[in-house]
Amino acid sequence: MAAPEVRPPAPHGASPEGPVGGATGAFEFLPPNFDWKASAVATVQRYPIPCLLGAAALGFWLGRSRGRAIAGAAAGLLTNLVVKQITSAVDAGEL
Numbered sequence: 001m002a003a004p005e006v007r008p009p010a011p012h013g014a015s016p017e018g019p020v021g022g023a024t025g026a027f028e029f030l031p032p033n034f035d036w037k038a039s040a041v042a043t044v045q046r047y048p049i050p051c052l053l054g055a056a057a058l059g060f061w062l063g064r065s066r067g068r069a070i071a072g073a074a075a076g077l078l079t080n081l082v083v084k085q086i087t088s089a090v091d092a093g094e095l
Helices: 036-046 048-091
Strands: none
Touching: 036 048
């Protein structure tokens, strides 16, 4: 490692010259005018049952891992809406 043309390895195996292959981002392999929405709709239309099963599995996993946070956020949102309705009814003199 004493020779001038030999460099020490980069941390975690990263290339010292930057990304290998010229990619600068995670999705650089896609064309610049790629339509995500049309692609997603076409995939769901082509494979409806696997997409439904995947969405159900993802929802189940999300509910099991973050259920309390989701329920807390939904309860907070619902409470905020109810308080706004009550405030508007009191201001209008309906109560």
